[in-house]
Amino acid sequence: MKRRDFIKVAGIGVAGAATLAAPAIAQSMPELRWRMTTSWPKSLDTLHGAAEIMAKVVGEATDNKFQIQTFAAGEIVPGLQALDAVQSGTVEMGHTASYYYFGKDPTFTFGASVPFGPNARLNQAWYMMGGGKELLNEFFKGYNVTSLLAGNTTCQMGGWFRKEINTVDDLKGLKFRIGGFAGRVMQKLGCVPQQIAGGDIYPALEKGTIDAAEWVGPYDDEKLGLQKVAPHYYYPGWWEGGPMLLVFVNLEKWNSLPKYYQAILEQAGHHANNWMMAKYDTVNPTALKKLLAGGAKLHAFSPQIMQASFKAAKELHAEVAAGNANFKKVYDSLTAYSNSGYQWFQVAEVGYDNFMARHSQS
Numbered sequence: 001m002k003r004r005d006f007i008k009v010a011g012i013g014v015a016g017a018a019t020l021a022a023p024a025i026a027q028s029m030p031e032l033r034w035r036m037t038t039s040w041p042k043s044l045d046t047l048h049g050a051a052e053i054m055a056k057v058v059g060e061a062t063d064n065k066f067q068i069q070t071f072a073a074g075e076i077v078p079g080l081q082a083l084d085a086v087q088s089g090t091v092e093m094g095h096t097a098s099y100y101y102f103g104k105d106p107t108f109t110f111g112a113s114v115p116f117g118p119n120a121r122l123n124q125a126w127y128m129m130g131g132g133k134e135l136l137n138e139f140f141k142g143y144n145v146t147s148l149l150a151g152n153t154t155c156q157m158g159g160w161f162r163k164e165i166n167t168v169d170d171l172k173g174l175k176f177r178i179g180g181f182a183g184r185v186m187q188k189l190g191c192v193p194q195q196i197a198g199g200d201i202y203p204a205l206e207k208g209t210i211d212a213a214e215w216v217g218p219y220d221d222e223k224l225g226l227q228k229v230a231p232h233y234y235y236p237g238w239w240e241g242g243p244m245l246l247v248f249v250n251l252e253k254w255n256s257l258p259k260y261y262q263a264i265l266e267q268a269g270h271h272a273n274n275w276m277m278a279k280y281d282t283v284n285p286t287a288l289k290k291l292l293a294g295g296a297k298l299h300a301f302s303p304q305i306m307q308a309s310f311k312a313a314k315e316l317h318a319e320v321a322a323g324n325a326n327f328k329k330v331y332d333s334l335t336a337y338s339n340s341g342y343q344w345f346q347v348a349e350v351g352y353d354n355f356m357a358r359h360s361q362s
């Protein structure tokens, strides 16, 4: 090809791309206005913040053709009705913790975390590549929703106790604010689980109506000020080793989206997921130092309590699995994935983390 001809052809090509491509994409992108309810008050800026980040990314990636407006708990529906609102089509999306709905079916617990489930890394890896997403979405289909990964709190704390607890006997009769499926494990250990909204925890502990309460981790817990009324701060929250937050999307609305909007929503959720973990890893260390300076007394659950809790959780899982095929199918998948993951983690990750943790005190 002569140089002059090449320039001519190339010139047409570039001009053609410039004049055709932009309008073609713009025309094919429908303008959408969706609503996303969350299960969080705005004050939980890591949890609610992830939903806002997700909406922002979708707007930016689509030149605001696809806009999602986020609503805190109670603005459209109460926080624990996010799934119902998405299922019925009241809203298109809901950012929530799937285990809130374990009363409908215990299988919902796997969309967030199951007691003694995997840590954040392995939980999201199972969802993304271990068959978790497919299994869960097959189950969620029965509720007219599908799911997207959209956050992880990372390992939570075991909560605030008015008195020290050292043995399993110390748990007998203990009135413990702990939600959902984990409450049923605690019941096996003799605890009396209590369902109390976040804002009511402080007065209940102060009056002694309850003996202990779990919430999230240092950053969110600090806002409740519980160290003043229940100073013994235990770890780890074995019922929430790495809980995922999912966004439920109404199934018909999801199926009505062009493929590129589905891809953008999925990627925005992944961004929110990474954002939330980075946020917690940034704010929790400082919050823990402040809590300790403010009188919190840090304790690990004793090996006896950990072992007894593990045994009680496994018994409960087996009992539920015996009567619920969905639960069994998802539980078997997650457990096999988690066990295999930890066999690898104990070689490199855990050894390295332990070494680095010991050398991080200066």
Ligand code: CA
Pocket: 156, 214, 215, 216, 237, 240
């Ligand atoms: Ca919690």
